[in-house]
Amino acid sequence: MGAGAIRHYLDVIVVLAQKDFKIRYRTSILGFLWSLLNPLAYMVILTIVFSFVLRPNIENYAGWLLIGLLIWRFFYVGTAQGLLSVVMNPSLVTKVYLPRYVIVLANNVANFLGSALEFVALLPLLLLLGVKLTLNVLLLPAILFMEFLLVFGISLSLSSLNVRYRDFYQLWDIALQLGFFLCPIVYAIDSIPERFQMLYSLNPVTRLMESARAILLLQRLPSILDSTVVISSVAIFILIGVLIFERLEKRFAEEL
Numbered sequence: 001m002g003a004g005a006i007r008h009y010l011d012v013i014v015v016l017a018q019k020d021f022k023i024r025y026r027t028s029i030l031g032f033l034w035s036l037l038n039p040l041a042y043m044v045i046l047t048i049v050f051s052f053v054l055r056p057n058i059e060n061y062a063g064w065l066l067i068g069l070l071i072w073r074f075f076y077v078g079t080a081q082g083l084l085s086v087v088m089n090p091s092l093v094t095k096v097y098l099p100r101y102v103i104v105l106a107n108n109v110a111n112f113l114g115s116a117l118e119f120v121a122l123l124p125l126l127l128l129l130g131v132k133l134t135l136n137v138l139l140l141p142a143i144l145f146m147e148f149l150l151v152f153g154i155s156l157s158l159s160s161l162n163v164r165y166r167d168f169y170q171l172w173d174i175a176l177q178l179g180f181f182l183c184p185i186v187y188a189i190d191s192i193p194e195r196f197q198m199l200y201s202l203n204p205v206t207r208l209m210e211s212a213r214a215i216l217l218l219q220r221l222p223s224i225l226d227s228t229v230v231i232s233s234v235a236i237f238i239l240i241g242v243l244i245f246e247r248l249e250k251r252f253a254e255e256l
Contacts, residue, residue: 003150011103012098014067014106016103016106017106020081060131070118070186073115078147085106100245100249104152104159110150115144131216136214146230147205152234160248161248163251163255182200
C-alpha cells in the first residue's frame with residue numbers, strides 16, 4: 001500500500017469518525033454534555049448508596065468512583081457501538097471500495113474522541129473534589145490510547161460476528177451488564193476473596209481503572225502488573241479480532 005493510499009484511508013477515517021461523532025449528539029438538546037452528566041449522575045447515586053451500604057474505606061470515594069465510571073463508559077460505549085458499526089453502514093460495505101476494518105476503526109475513533117473530552121472535563125472536577133494532580137497526569141493519554149486499542153480489537157471480533165449472527169448484540173449487552181460488577185467500579189479490589197485475586201487481576205479493564213486511579217489519585221505510576229496485563233491483552237485481542245474479521249468479512253456483502 002503506497003503513501004497516497006494510506007493518506008486516502010486516513011482521510012476516510014477522519015470523515016467517518018466526524019460523522020459518527022456528530023450523529024451521536026445531533027438529536028440531543030445538551031449534546032456532548034450528556035456524556036459527562038451521565039457518569040456524574042451515576043457517581044452521585046452510587047456514592048450515596050454505597051457510602052451508606054458498603055461504607056468503603058476509600059479516600060476521596062467520589063473521585064475514585066468517577067474515574068472508574070469513565071474508564072468503564074469508554075469500554076462500554078466503544079464496544080457496544082463498535083459491534084454495530086458494520087451492520088449500520090451497509091452502503092459502505094456494498095457500494096464503496098475500502099478496507100472494511102476502516103468502518104470499525106472510524107467508529108472507535110469517534111468514541112475515543114468523546115471519551116478523551118470526558119476525561120478533560122474530569123480533571124477540574126477532581127480538583128474541586130480536593131485531588132492534588134501531579135505531572136503523572138501526562139500519562140493519562142497513554143492509558144486512554146491503550147484502552148482505545150483494546151476496544152478496537154474487541155470491536156473487530158464483535159462487529160464481524162454480529163453480521164453473521166444478529167443476536168450477538170443482545171448477548172454482548174448481557175455480558176456488559178455482568179462486566180460492570182466484575183470490574184472494581186464501586187468497590188476496591190481488596191474486597192475480592194484472595195483465592196480469586198489473581199484471576200480477577202487479569203481483567204484488562206480492571207488494570208486500566210487501577211492505572212488511571214494510580215496517576216490521578218495516588219500520585220504514582222501504574223504498576224508492572226497493570227502495564228503487563230493491558231499490553232498483553234491489547235496484543236491478544238487485536239490478533240484475535242483481525243483473524244476473525246478477515247475470516248468473516250468475505251461474506252459481509254451477502255449477509256447485509
